[in-house]
Amino acid sequence: MNQTLKHLLIVFGVLGVMMSIAAGLIWVERRLLGFWQDRYGPNRVGPMGVLQPLADVIKILAKEDWVPPFADKPVFILAPAIIVITVLLSFAVVPFTPGIAIANLNIGVLYFLAMSSLGVYSVALAGWSSGNKYSLIGALRASAQMISYEVFMGLSLMGVVMLAGSFNLHEIVEAQRGLWFIVPQFLGFVVFLIAGVAETHRLPFDLPEAESELVAGFHSEYSGMKFGLFFVGEYLGITLISALITTFFFGGWLGPLLPPVVWFFIKTFLFVGFFILLRAALPRPRYDQLIRIGWKLMLPLALLNIVVTGGIILAAR
Amino acid sequence: MNEGNGSVIDELKGEFGAEAVIPQETKDGVPTVWVKNSTAHEVLRFLKNKSPRRFRMLYDLTAIDERVRRQREGQPPSDFTVVYHLLSYDSNEDVRVKTALKEGESIRSITGIWPSANWYEREVWDMFGVRFDGHPHLRRILMPPTWKGYPLRKDHPARATEMGPFRLPEEKSMEEQEAMKFHPEDWGLKPGGEDTDYMFLNLGPHHPGTHGLLRIILALDGEEIVDSVVDIGFHHRGAEKMGERQTWHKFIPYTDRIDYLAGVLNNLPYVMAVEKLAGIEVPDKVKVIRVMLSELFRIESHLVWYGTFAQDLGALSPVFYTFYDRERMFEIIEAICGGRMHPSWFRIGGVAQDLPRGWDGLVRGFLDWMPSRLAEYDSIIMKNSLFKARTKGVGAYTLSEAIEWGVTGPNLRACDFEWDWRKKRPYGGYEWFDFEIPTASVGDCYGRAVVRVEEIRQSMAIVEQCLKNMPAGNYKSRSPLAVPPLKERTMLDIETLIDHFLGVSWGPVIPAGEAAVGVEGAKGNNSYYLVSDGSTMSYRTRIRTPSFPHMQTLPLLAKGLNIPDLIAILGSIDFILADVDR
Numbered sequence: 001m002n003q004t005l006k007h008l009l010i011v012f013g014v015l016g017v018m019m020s021i022a023a024g025l026i027w028v029e030r031r032l033l034g035f036w037q038d039r040y041g042p043n044r045v046g047p048m049g050v051l052q053p054l055a056d057v058i059k060i061l062a063k064e065d066w067v068p069p070f071a072d073k074p075v076f077i078l079a080p081a082i083i084v085i086t087v088l089l090s091f092a093v094v095p096f097t098p099g100i101a102i103a104n105l106n107i108g109v110l111y112f113l114a115m116s117s118l119g120v121y122s123v124a125l126a127g128w129s130s131g132n133k134y135s136l137i138g139a140l141r142a143s144a145q146m147i148s149y150e151v152f153m154g155l156s157l158m159g160v161v162m163l164a165g166s167f168n169l170h171e172i173v174e175a176q177r178g179l180w181f182i183v184p185q186f187l188g189f190v191v192f193l194i195a196g197v198a199e200t201h202r203l204p205f206d207l208p209e210a211e212s213e214l215v216a217g218f219h220s221e222y223s224g225m226k227f228g229l230f231f232v233g234e235y236l237g238i239t240l241i242s243a244l245i246t247t248f249f250f251g252g253w254l255g256p257l258l259p260p261v262v263w264f265f266i267k268t269f270l271f272v273g274f275f276i277l278l279r280a281a282l283p284r285p286r287y288d289q290l291i292r293i294g295w296k297l298m299l300p301l302a303l304l305n306i307v308v309t310g311g312i313i314l315a316a317r
Numbered sequence: 318m319n320e321g322n323g324s325v326i327d328e329l330k331g332e333f334g335a336e337a338v339i340p341q342e343t344k345d346g347v348p349t350v351w352v353k354n355s356t357a358h359e360v361l362r363f364l365k366n367k368s369p370r371r372f373r374m375l376y377d378l379t380a381i382d383e384r385v386r387r388q389r390e391g392q393p394p395s396d397f398t399v400v401y402h403l404l405s406y407d408s409n410e411d412v413r414v415k416t417a418l419k420e421g422e423s424i425r426s427i428t429g430i431w432p433s434a435n436w437y438e439r440e441v442w443d444m445f446g447v448r449f450d451g452h453p454h455l456r457r458i459l460m461p462p463t464w465k466g467y468p469l470r471k472d473h474p475a476r477a478t479e480m481g482p483f484r485l486p487e488e489k490s491m492e493e494q495e496a497m498k499f500h501p502e503d504w505g506l507k508p509g510g511e512d513t514d515y516m517f518l519n520l521g522p523h524h525p526g527t528h529g530l531l532r533i534i535l536a537l538d539g540e541e542i543v544d545s546v547v548d549i550g551f552h553h554r555g556a557e558k559m560g561e562r563q564t565w566h567k568f569i570p571y572t573d574r575i576d577y578l579a580g581v582l583n584n585l586p587y588v589m590a591v592e593k594l595a596g597i598e599v600p601d602k603v604k605v606i607r608v609m610l611s612e613l614f615r616i617e618s619h620l621v622w623y624g625t626f627a628q629d630l631g632a633l634s635p636v637f638y639t640f641y642d643r644e645r646m647f648e649i650i651e652a653i654c655g656g657r658m659h660p661s662w663f664r665i666g667g668v669a670q671d672l673p674r675g676w677d678g679l680v681r682g683f684l685d686w687m688p689s690r691l692a693e694y695d696s697i698i699m700k701n702s703l704f705k706a707r708t709k710g711v712g713a714y715t716l717s718e719a720i721e722w723g724v725t726g727p728n729l730r731a732c733d734f735e736w737d738w739r740k741k742r743p744y745g746g747y748e749w750f751d752f753e754i755p756t757a758s759v760g761d762c763y764g765r766a767v768v769r770v771e772e773i774r775q776s777m778a779i780v781e782q783c784l785k786n787m788p789a790g791n792y793k794s795r796s797p798l799a800v801p802p803l804k805e806r807t808m809l810d811i812e813t814l815i816d817h818f819l820g821v822s823w824g825p826v827i828p829a830g831e832a833a834v835g836v837e838g839a840k841g842n843n844s845y846y847l848v849s850d851g852s853t854m855s856y857r858t859r860i861r862t863p864s865f866p867h868m869q870t871l872p873l874l875a876k877g878l879n880i881p882d883l884i885a886i887l888g889s890i891d892f893i894l895a896d897v898d899r
Contacts, residue, residue, distance in 0.1 A: 036634060037637040038637055137540065137880070282632060282701070283703045284703070287881065
């Protein structure tokens with residue numbers, strides 16, 4: 001009974017913490033962008049504007065729940081839910097500390113890859129069901145981008161898996177006690193990071209929404225809480241990818257002095273900050289350039305990483 | 318420029334016979350000839366292809382409704398005059414060819430000689446109802462397709478109060494709705510290729526990439542642009558018509574709003590054209606002040622372009638940096654002019670006021686501040702490899718294409734062509750300044766960016782020279798036609814009092830004549846062609862803007878590329894929609 005209660009507590013705890021982080025990141029991103037862009041950002045609601053997300057949530061919930069008459073209604077409503085659900089499900093395998101993880105799956109890595117593949121349905125279906133040409137183009141771009149970047153996202157992690165000898169995220173972290181995988185797997189880290197940015201459609205890989213070209217792309221027609229879900233999904237995605245980079249390459253919760261969970265969040269938030277910095281700093285490549293980088297550069301690099309890592313492991317035996 | 322032997326008029330007389338070519342005196346000294354409707358086409362073809370002067374650019378094409386004009390001695394009778402203004406880069410000369418038309422008479426289209434004539438002829442058709450035979454797509458361009466009448470005809474009302482109340486009954490509303498329906502064939506677009514149907518995408522009128530109200534109809538195959546049509550006119554405010562109902566002085570604020578990012582740089586060609594008509598010589602100090610303000614506004618305009626261009630390519634931050642710099646410049650502008658974006662500060666015969674105390678410190682502060690910022694932008698924008706990947710080799714035209722299509726300004730200089738009106742035909746005091754003409758080697762998006770960035774530096778050099786060498790003297794000419802006149806003698810003698818009274822109450826009466834003055838604007842060559850009938854108002858105000866021909870090149874540049882490239886091209890040609898539509 002006590003065990004069940006603990007599990008339930010962890011499940012709801014993770015859910016609650018993640019949702020609040022996603023909301024809080026709205027404020028963090030806007031303040032950081034403001035800082036980097038020589039302006040203030042939201043600073044009026046609450047101390048330093050921290051209550052801005054609350055105001056946003058109230059506003060967004062109070063908006064009319066509107067579905068365009070030309071949209072495919074059931075799909076249109078379902079699409080934003082998919083992205084939030086799949087990202088939240090991915091958090092199930094993230095080991096926050098040795099004791100706090102929802103599921104200690106043996107195939108954690110594969111599970112995460114499977115969930116992130118499902119995420120593309122959200123964007124593709126949203127764009128398609130909106131009945132808007134811009135959304136459709138956004139959805140097409142998203143699908144092509146996902147297909148290209150999924151491939152080497154998985155491959156880039158294989159080096160880590162080989163070194164740790166396990167698909168289990170918990171064991172992968174444990175395997176980094178001596179040396180974080182960022183050192184032997186630097187190439188894998190770079191490829192995974194780039195794939196992760198593409199996965200979350202963040203600048204410079206935000207082609208499916210591409211404000212200046214497609215006017216928000218796949219979610220042009222969305223408003224109110226349905227739009228809010230895409231927003232939350234995006235921030236959850238950033239948090240997830242940052243958490244996984246921490247887990248795979250930066251020793252997860254490992255670190256001296258501070259409690260494990262603090263280490264985990266420090267590392268994660270550094271990468272969240274990096275994601276935001278990318279958005280402040282870079283222009284956006286063209287669609288064909290993005291796909292070309294994916295297949296012609298990233299895929300060979302990921303494969304090379306596997307071959308070299310495998311060769312070294314074999315030689316070391 | 319030069320009359321007498323060996324002039325282009327003699328050349329035309331030699332080719333077509335002395336009686337076929339009737340020269341006309343103008344105040345601006347541009348050789349102007351009248352030719353018959355039947356020979357106009359041949360004359361223009363000769364000037365472009367056979368004349369040793371090679372007038373390769375159709376600089377402007379417009380018309381004048383002559384039906385109520387009184388003072389036109391020596392000119393052939395005409396109801397509507399079509400005016401062709403050609404430019405030769407080889408010999409640095411202009412020629413103006415006029416053709417008299419009776420009401421209802423049509424003229425042969427010259428789209429076969431200059432592709433850029435397409436939009437100009439459509440505009441003349443739209444505004445004057447002059448029909449061009451053989452034009453591929455003669456339909457309204459600025460006015461809506463349902464518009465009745467031709468706005469620039471003298472019998473068309475200029476004020477809403479002259480038109481009766483506006484009503485929109487059910488059937489008219491339906492008619493308007495019907496006119497808005499999209500049929501690709503109406504725009505000369507094919508509905509599909511051999512085995513595909515194209516997707517037609519309306520980019521605009523409201524779209525963040527179009528920087529205003531502009532509609533581009535794209536025929537897409539996937540994301541590839543098979544064909545595109547530009548639909549303009551959403552920003553049409555009838556500036557030319559207003560020129561005919563405001564006094565010479567009161568039209569100045571309207572000019573600010575043509576290229577609304579370039580403020581007083583728009584006043585300059587207008588007031589210089591009026592001064593040419595009135596024969597006013599302005600003091601040196603006025604010239605230097607005008608140059609300084611013009612260059613400050615050029616920098617401002619380029620800074621807006623810089624930031625928004627980066628934003629079009631997905632970089633979110635630079636626009637905040639450049640707008641911050643622009644804000645600093647507005648502090649100077651505000652201190653000097655009192656206004657910010659549209660100070661309307663130049664006056665006929667001078668400027669509105671003397672420079673305020675402390676202006677030099679402000680300008681100095683800006684000149685010290687800016688170079689490090691520009692260096693920073695170079696590293697975050699121009700040297701960024703993603704930026705280069707998006708702009709190099711995208712949307713290029715060759716030099717001959719650019720000239721053929723009437724491209725001017727930085728876009729022309731990007732095609733490795735060193736041509737700047739400030740250098741080649743120095744006006745308003747630019748001959749005193751030392752600066753370079755930046756060029757780029759390839760006329761693509763990146764080349765256009767390189768030219769503009771360097772122009773910011775050159776303009777700063779000019780502003781610095783103004784700062785160091787500001788002459789003493791009056792801020793306005795003593796001419797009786799200068800508005801408002803200098804006041805110190807007004808209460809002392811009756812002549813000056815009368816001049817003052819007339820100039821302020823009616824506005825000045827500018828002697829009859831015609832003059833065009835073009836300047837190197839922020840976007841390209843901006844010119845005002847003014848016809849005075851000896852009254853307090855202009856008889857015809859023609860505004861030749863650079864963005865109009867630039868916008869016309871868009872389908873040419875975008876063909877075969879895809880949507881992100883189109884956005885890059887739009888950003889790189891740096892247009893202002895008020896400058897396109899006027």
